[in-house]
Amino acid sequence: MIQFLAKRLLQIIPAFIGVTLLTFSLVHLIPGDPVELRAGERGIDPKRHAEMKAAMGLDKPLPVQYFDYITGVFKGDLGKSFVTKKPVLKEFLTLFPATMELSFCAIIFAIIFGLPAGVIAGVKRGTIFDHSVMGISLTGYSMPIFWWGLLLILFFSVQLGWTPVSGRLSALFWIDADTGFMLIDTLRSNEPGAFKSALSHLILPSIVLGTIPLAVIARMTRSSMLEVLQEDYVRTARAKGVSPSRVVMVHALRNALIPVITVIGLQIGVLLAGAILTETIFAWPGIGKWIVEAINRRDYPVVQGGILMISSLVIFVNLIVDILYGIVNPRIRHTA
Amino acid sequence: MTKLLEIENLSVEFDGFKAVDGVNLSVDEGKVVGIVGESGSGKSVTQLALMGLIPYPGIIKADRLMFHNSDLMALSAKKRRSITGKDVSMIFQEPMTSLNPCFTVEYQISEALKIHEGGTRQERRKRVIELLSQVGIPAPEDRLGTFPHQLSGGMSQRVMIAMAIACSPRLLIADEPTTALDVTIQAQILELIMDLQQKKNMALVLITHDMAVIAETVEDVVVMYAGQVVEKNSSDRIFTNPCHPYTEALLNALPERNINSKRLPTIPGLVPGKFDRPDGCLFHPRCKHAKKMCKEVVPKYSEKNSIGVRCHFPLINGVPQYD
Numbered sequence: 252m253i254q255f256l257a258k259r260l261l262q263i264i265p266a267f268i269g270v271t272l273l274t275f276s277l278v279h280l281i282p283g284d285p286v287e288l289r290a291g292e293r294g295i296d297p298k299r300h301a302e303m304k305a306a307m308g309l310d311k312p313l314p315v316q317y318f319d320y321i322t323g324v325f326k327g328d329l330g331k332s333f334v335t336k337k338p339v340l341k342e343f344l345t346l347f348p349a350t351m352e353l354s355f356c357a358i359i360f361a362i363i364f365g366l367p368a369g370v371i372a373g374v375k376r377g378t379i380f381d382h383s384v385m386g387i388s389l390t391g392y393s394m395p396i397f398w399w400g401l402l403l404i405l406f407f408s409v410q411l412g413w414t415p416v417s418g419r420l421s422a423l424f425w426i427d428a429d430t431g432f433m434l435i436d437t438l439r440s441n442e443p444g445a446f447k448s449a450l451s452h453l454i455l456p457s458i459v460l461g462t463i464p465l466a467v468i469a470r471m472t473r474s475s476m477l478e479v480l481q482e483d484y485v486r487t488a489r490a491k492g493v494s495p496s497r498v499v500m501v502h503a504l505r506n507a508l509i510p511v512i513t514v515i516g517l518q519i520g521v522l523l524a525g526a527i528l529t530e531t532i533f534a535w536p537g538i539g540k541w542i543v544e545a546i547n548r549r550d551y552p553v554v555q556g557g558i559l560m561i562s563s564l565v566i567f568v569n570l571i572v573d574i575l576y577g578i579v580n581p582r583i584r585h586t587a
Numbered sequence: 588m589t590k591l592l593e594i595e596n597l598s599v600e601f602d603g604f605k606a607v608d609g610v611n612l613s614v615d616e617g618k619v620v621g622i623v624g625e626s627g628s629g630k631s632v633t634q635l636a637l638m639g640l641i642p643y644p645g646i647i648k649a650d651r652l653m654f655h656n657s658d659l660m661a662l663s664a665k666k667r668r669s670i671t672g673k674d675v676s677m678i679f680q681e682p683m684t685s686l687n688p689c690f691t692v693e694y695q696i697s698e699a700l701k702i703h704e705g706g707t708r709q710e711r712r713k714r715v716i717e718l719l720s721q722v723g724i725p726a727p728e729d730r731l732g733t734f735p736h737q738l739s740g741g742m743s744q745r746v747m748i749a750m751a752i753a754c755s756p757r758l759l760i761a762d763e764p765t766t767a768l769d770v771t772i773q774a775q776i777l778e779l780i781m782d783l784q785q786k787k788n789m790a791l792v793l794i795t796h797d798m799a800v801i802a803e804t805v806e807d808v809v810v811m812y813a814g815q816v817v818e819k820n821s822s823d824r825i826f827t828n829p830c831h832p833y834t835e836a837l838l839n840a841l842p843e844r845n846i847n848s849k850r851l852p853t854i855p856g857l858v859p860g861k862f863d864r865p866d867g868c869l870f871h872p873r874c875k876h877a878k879k880m881c882k883e884v885v886p887k888y889s890e891k892n893s894i895g896v897r898c899h900f901p902l903i904n905g906v907p908q909y910d
Contacts, residue, residue, distance in 0.1 A: 483679060484687040489640050490679075491699040491750065492672030494665075505689045581734040582688060 252577065259573050263566055270562040271324060274555050275317050285309070285333050285549040307333060309551075320555065329559070330552035332545070339556035343538065347560070348431025349419060350537035353529070354522040356453050357461035362515065365465040369472025373507075374499055376477060385473070388466035400459040400532040407455060414451050417534040421448040460529040464518040471514045475507040482506070509580050516572030520565035591616045591757055591790050592637070595651035599629075599636050599814075601644055604861040606632045608814040611888065611895070614758065619784060619791045621805035621822065623798065623837070627858045629814035630794045631680075634760045638671050639664075655757060673703040676751040677760040678780075681767050682743035686735035692719075692746050693731035699753045718749040723779060741772035745779070752783055758790045759783075765800070777804065798841055802826060810834045813858050813869040816888060819895035828904060830896040832874045835905065868899065876900060876907040 286295065286303045295303075304310045308319065323330060329339040365388075372384040391399075408416045419433050420426060424445045426436050434453070437445035479485065480503055488502040489495075527539030538557060545553035577583050592614040599607040607629040614620050622630045636647050637659070652659040655674060659667060676699075679685045687695060696718060697711040706714075712731070719727035722745040735743060744764060751759055761780055765773035781804055784791045793805060801808055801822055808825050810818040810833065818831040829835045836854045838844065845851050856873040859865060865872055871881040880899055888897040900907040 483681055483684040486640055487679065487685045487747070487750075488687065488698075490638055490672060490677045492668040492670075492702050493698065494668060502687055502690075506687070580689065582736045 255577055255583075256574065259570055263570065266566055267563065268321075270566075271321055271555075271559060272317070274558045274562070275320060278551050278554050279313060279316075281546070281549065283549050285551065288549050289333070307551075324559065329556035332553045333550045334545075334548055334553075339552050340560075342541070342553070343557060343560050345428075345431065346536060346538045346541050348428075349433075349535060350523065350526055350530070350539060352432045352434065353453065353456055353460060353526060353535060353537060354519065356457040357522055357526075358464060358515070358519055360457050360461035361464035361468055361518070365468030366472055366511070369469040369511075370476055370499065370504065370507075372469070373473040373476025373480065381473075384469060388469045391462045392466035392470075394462065396459060396463070396528045397532055399462060400455070400529060403455050403459060404532070414455050415448075417452075417532075419449065419452050419535065420445070421452075424448060456529050456533045456535055459532070460522060460526055464515075464522065467514055467518060468511060472507065472511050475510050476503060479503045479507040505579065509576065512572055512575050512579060516568055516575075519568045523561055523564055523568075589616050590614075590653075591618075591655055593651055593653040594633075594637070594649065597633065597636060597647070597649040597652065599632050599641055600646045600648070606645075606814050607636065609888070610811075610814075610816050611819075612809060612816065614790050614792060616757065617788045617790055618807065619781075619793065619805050620807045620809060621801045622792060622794045622809045622811060623796055623801055624811035625796065625858050627813075627860070628811040630811050631762050632814075633811070634677065634762060634792060634794060638675060638677055638760070639667050640671075640677075669703070672699055673754040674756055675758045675760065676754070676756040677762060678744070678747050678751050678764045680763040682747050683735070683740055683767070685747055686738075686743055688735050690734075691731065692733045692735070692738075696746070696750045696753055699750055703754045714753070715749075718753055719746075721752070721783070722746070722749045723775075724749075740768050741776060744768060744772075744776050748776075748779065748783070752787065752789075755787060756789055758792065760792045760794070762794045763796070764793075765795075765797075798838065799843075810837070813864075815869060815897060816895065817870065817897045819890070819893075821893075824894070828902075830894060830901045830903075831870075831898050832876050832902060832907070833870050835902060836873075836875075868897075876902075878909065 285307065286300055286309075289303075290300075301310070308316060311319070320330070327340070329343075331338055332342060335342070368384045368388075372381040375381055404416055407413045415421065420437070424437070424440075424442055426433070426440050426442065426445060429436055429439065433449040434446065437449045480499075482503075484506075485498060485503055488498045493502065526535075526537055527543055529535065530537045530539040538561070542554060542557040544550075545557065590613055592612070594610060594612040597607055597610045597612075598605055610629070610633050612620075612633065622633070624630050632641070632645075635641050636645075636649075637652070637654075639659070641647055647660075649660060654670065657670070659670070662670075686692075693712065693715050696715045700706065700711045700714055715731065716727045719730055724730055724742065724745055735746075738746065748764075759780075764780060765776050768776060777800060780791070780793075783789070793800070795801060805822045808818075808820055808822050809816055810820075810825075810831060812833050818825070818829065818834050820830060820834075825834060826838065829838060833854075836852075839852050840854065842851060854873050859869060859872075865882070866885075867883050868874070868877070868881045868886050871877040874881065878900065884899065886897050886899050888895060900909050902908070
């Protein structure tokens with residue numbers, strides 16, 4: 252197991268360098284110039300333009316810029332935003348807990364409903380339950396997120412008044428952002444009702460963000476389950492006199508989970524990076540919104556740093572998935 | 588000798604197709620019965636029905652399905668599970684895929700013990716080690732944490748056997764236990780099974796399409812064709828004096844009996860499937876002794892002097908008795 256882990260950790264290094272190279276070149280490939288964008292419609296004096304470019308370090312050749320950038324990265328310095336002049340890492344760390352909290356709740360929601368639905372649909376193949384789960388998940392998968400979010404807001408927030416429309420916390424409360432995770436901060440604040448408010452703000456965005464992963468997980472679990480239930484070892488388990496529920500939950504599910512875990516890991520990556528629409532609809536102060544704005548302003552350090560941080564997270568999540576994979580599937584643990 | 592298993596008129600239907608059709612079979616305590624037949628003749632399905640392992644659209648019907656004085660058809664699912672794996676257990680054809688890849692050898696064997704006999708973890712571990720050494724696995728203590736992918740085919744089959752005999756069954760069903768193995772391993776595994784059968788005095792149903800295996804190991808032989816039992820006979824008589832033309836044809840196709848000829852005789856045609864079941868005797872299109880009556884009238888299974896046959900004109904010394 253240790254050898255397996257060490258091997259996986261070593262594999263991270265090339266992936267990491269690849270990511271920095273890719274984001275760096277992509278950002279510089281986008282047409283547009285941060286200085287001109289900041290100058291606005293009236294334009295800027297060429298001499299001042301050159302001065303500002305030099306101040307941002309954009310006058311050097313690209314390989315030198317990349318080298319400067321990567322040495323900074325290894326020192327833990329992602330640069331400063333052209334616009335706000337604050338360190339990128341600091342901005343990221345302030346905004347990231349919001350995205351993380353939302354993604355976490357969304358994936359939990361997706362697993363709690365998607366996994367059992369997929370298992371039952373697989374076991375009760377061809378029944379009404381199976382058809383409805385598959386139908387609903389296909390609908391969920393194909394629904395445009397912004398429309399689905401607005402629909403839920405209209406129904407639950409506007410019509411029924413059950414949940415708040417947007418934001419992370421009711422304006423009645425003022426909570427110090429110790430950890431940045433609103434659920435934890437409100438719990439620690441001892442303000443009555445604050446935790447409930449934070450939770451109710453999370454419900455709709457989590458459902459909206461979790462809908463696609465839920466559909467993917469349910470469908471994947473079902474097909475994986477169907478395949479595994481045909482296996483000889485499931486018959487062997489039955490031949491031992493194992494109860495049907497144990498056959499499904501222990502013998503079949505353990506094997507069926509292997510591809511599902513991969514899918515969950517990939518979905519977490521997608522969620523961290525792809526919460527942009529959901530964050531916009533629910534005015535959620537996360538990194539999705541932050542990066543989109545930075546792209547529009549050609550704020551190179553923010554785009555590079557933000558994408559690098561997210562990519563590192565995705566790599567990290569994948570590492571965890573691989574470790575889990577090794578735990579669930581002994582064949583991998585031993586061949587690594 | 589007391590009857591351990593009695594099956595009367597067992598049928599298994601899949602979407603209107605009778606995979607097993609009116610099968611009678613009885614096995615005495617401690618006896619060895621062989622079932623032979625081509626692929627698709629219903630050998631395995633008969634035994635899966637007995638184990639209660641017929642997959643979903645299959646419907647099981649039987650006049651009698653008695654095992655050791657309990658009527659399997661009348662038992663609740665839970666009661667039935669308390670018999671399968673304990674009193675009746677089964678070894679399958681593909682040892683490599685029949686073990687769960689996610690669990691250790693110890694876990695899989697001790698699961699059977701846990702379900703049927705309980706006991707503490709230490710007791711079960713001791714018993715697993717004992718079982719592994721009984722099936723001839725060297726250094727059993729070191730094998731407990733082994734996963735199936737680390738075992739060879741022969742070793743996997745030994746583990747399967749250990750699992751099957753864990754609760755000292757009265758009846759062991761071995762469904763082509765050696766088909767997927769190397770020739771050298773085949774003999775070892777077969778010897779192991781026969782040895783355990785003797786030592787534990789279990790009844791054994793051995794499903795095979797290897798006539799040589801039958802000749803070496805089995806006391807009674809049941810020949811199946813297209814889901815029906817066509818002949819039941821003792822193994823010494825069946826090789827010298829088969830009663831059913833199908834048995835005769837099977838034996839004639841053995842390489843040992845055709846040493847001097849250039850070509851092996853075959854049985855022309857195939858086992859009928861769902862859409863080409865003939866009227867009358869199911870074997871008549873492939874039978875060299877068939878008469879007009881065989882095409883029209885379904886032969887009944889009849890038993891005389893403990894020889895059962897389903898044929899209008901059973902053979903005596905290789906000659907059909909047209910009377």
